[in-house]
Amino acid sequence: MKKVMKYDPEDIESLLMHKEFSDLYPEEKEFVLRHIDSPSEYSSLRKTLIEVMDASKNDPWLDPDPEIRENLLAQLAREDKKGFTVWLNSLFAAPQLPWFRQPAFRYATVGLAVVAVIATIWVMNDKPEADTLAQKDNPTYKEEQTTITPLDSAQSEEVLIAENVPPVSNEKLPPVPQIASIQFTPIELMEEEVADSGYINKESNSTEALGNTNNMNSDEAVPEILIEQSTSKVATKSILSAPEMNHAAAPSINYSLMETEVRLASLPSTSSESMEEWDSIFNVLYTAP
Amino acid sequence: MALFKTTYTSLEDEKLVSLIGKKDTQAFEVLYARYAKLMYNYFHRMLWKDKEKARDFTQDLFSKLIQKTDSIDESRSFKTWFYSVAHNMCKNEYAKMEVRRTAHKDISFHSDHSVSDNQKMDREQFQLKLQEALNDLDETKRTTFELRFRQEMSIQEISDVMKCSEGTVKSRLFYTLKQLNEKLKVFEGITVWIFTVMFF
Numbered sequence: 302m303k304k305v306m307k308y309d310p311e312d313i314e315s316l317l318m319h320k321e322f323s324d325l326y327p328e329e330k331e332f333v334l335r336h337i338d339s340p341s342e343y344s345s346l347r348k349t350l351i352e353v354m355d356a357s358k359n360d361p362w363l364d365p366d367p368e369i370r371e372n373l374l375a376q377l378a379r380e381d382k383k384g385f386t387v388w389l390n391s392l393f394a395a396p397q398l399p400w401f402r403q404p405a406f407r408y409a410t411v412g413l414a415v416v417a418v419i420a421t422i423w424v425m426n427d428k429p430e431a432d433t434l435a436q437k438d439n440p441t442y443k444e445e446q447t448t449i450t451p452l453d454s455a456q457s458e459e460v461l462i463a464e465n466v467p468p469v470s471n472e473k474l475p476p477v478p479q480i481a482s483i484q485f486t487p488i489e490l491m492e493e494e495v496a497d498s499g500y501i502n503k504e505s506n507s508t509e510a511l512g513n514t515n516n517m518n519s520d521e522a523v524p525e526i527l528i529e530q531s532t533s534k535v536a537t538k539s540i541l542s543a544p545e546m547n548h549a550a551a552p553s554i555n556y557s558l559m560e561t562e563v564r565l566a567s568l569p570s571t572s573s574e575s576m577e578e579w580d581s582i583f584n585v586l587y588t589a590p
Numbered sequence: 591m592a593l594f595k596t597t598y599t600s601l602e603d604e605k606l607v608s609l610i611g612k613k614d615t616q617a618f619e620v621l622y623a624r625y626a627k628l629m630y631n632y633f634h635r636m637l638w639k640d641k642e643k644a645r646d647f648t649q650d651l652f653s654k655l656i657q658k659t660d661s662i663d664e665s666r667s668f669k670t671w672f673y674s675v676a677h678n679m680c681k682n683e684y685a686k687m688e689v690r691r692t693a694h695k696d697i698s699f700h701s702d703h704s705v706s707d708n709q710k711m712d713r714e715q716f717q718l719k720l721q722e723a724l725n726d727l728d729e730t731k732r733t734t735f736e737l738r739f740r741q742e743m744s745i746q747e748i749s750d751v752m753k754c755s756e757g758t759v760k761s762r763l764f765y766t767l768k769q770l771n772e773k774l775k776v777f778e779g780i781t782v783w784i785f786t787v788m789f790f
Contacts, residue, residue, distance in 0.1 A: 313764060336764065342771075349771040356720050357739045363641070365630035369649045370622060374615060377656055381613035 317347045603668035611659035635736055636680045651676055670750035677733055677751055684729050723773040731766040
């Protein structure tokens with residue numbers, strides 16, 4: 302039975318290093334002679350190998366330049382500070398598309414992107430002006446502008462009232478009427494309701510004053526707002542009987558007047574001083590700006 | 591739970607590399623201390639003992655390590671990965687320097703001629719002749735020889751670096767030895783003399 306060889310060229314290296322040919326076992330000799338022509342060649346190879354290894358060991362090891370280390374540490378510090386780098390030629394990179402690799406195409410794409418951004422900013426800046434022009438042309442916008450005017454005047458009246466009326470205690474302030482509780486009552490009915498008031502004349506005078514201020518006749522004023530629980534409906538009615546008064550502004554006006562009315566209601570009706578105070582308050586209330 | 595602080599010098603190469611990925615300067619310094627001299631001398635020998643080239647290549651190699659720690663194959667040992675990168679750098683340089691290498695051979699020939707004329711064959715000359723013989727080898731054999739006898743790597747490590755089987759590495763080493771033997775026969779006399787000096 303033929304013996305299986307257990308050696309390979311690396312083992313020849315080992316044999317060459319450690320044994321003369323004469324020291325080899327018969328099976329080692331057989332193996333060596335399969336790769337080497339003769340015992341003399343084995344000896345020659347052995348000498349060369351030892352010499353080469355010895356030469357390699359005796360060859361001095363050089364020390365690297367210290368500058369290399371410094372440069373590398375500086376690079377490491379730079380890399381640490383640097384978050385990430387985006388190269389211009391890596392923008393829109395799509396390696397799977399050969400046509401996309403063309404620099405001209407990339408620059409064109411970047412140019413288009415820049416133009417698109419500028420155009421977007423341009424359009425966004427122009428939009429408010431364009432919207433204003435469009436609204437001016439729109440009839441509903443005109444209506445809205447028209448109806449806003451009385452609201453402004455009502456607010457100015459509210460400010461006026463707030464500035465001139467003396468402070469009122471809020472402790473017994475009645476609840477603010479909800480819009481749902483506001484009734485639209487013809488002026489004739491209102492006059493009947495307030496007929497028992499001793500100050501109906503003042504109401505009518507002040508109504509005329511307001512009507513004149515608004516260049517309108519008070520007789521032409523149609524539906525008006527009346528607060529149900531008000532004891533002195535005169536003031537409310539008079540203020541709200543302004544012909545161009547926007548009903549949307551009524552609640553806030555009513556509320557301001559309600560404070561005044563509470564104040565008025567708390568005054569004793571028989572006192573002469575209180576009567577003077579009533580007069581002064583009504584004068585303040587109905588003085589047209 | 592670890593009771594003692596782990597020192598960087600006790601860490602394995604792969605762990606140090608992962609720390610370098612986090613820009614750990616101390617880890618880099620430890621790894622540099624381990625490999626800088628080896629790699630510098632490897633390049634020095636593989637690139638015709640050109641110190642400038644060895645310097646530049648060593649710096650480039652470590653620079654790649656800093657930049658590409660994320661791309662290192664963790665399944666491979668760092669040492670073989672590092673040497674394989676260095677090996678590829680040398681291959682690229684051989685391709686670039688093909689013409690100059692031929693010129694280098696011519697210069698060596700003239701130098702050799704002058705040496706034979708003067709009969710100055712001492713140990714230093716043998717080193718030179720050996721280096722010239724190694725330079726005459728093809729790139730794969732020279733790298734195999736360098737890694738085996740100079741860098742003292744195992745056959746398995748060399749096969750990892752050069753991406754070939756262990757049998758191929760063994761075969762290359764054997765035939766390299768035979769080739770060197772042919773070229774260094776002229777030094778047999780001096781070799782005997784060197785041995786005599788060494789042992790006695």
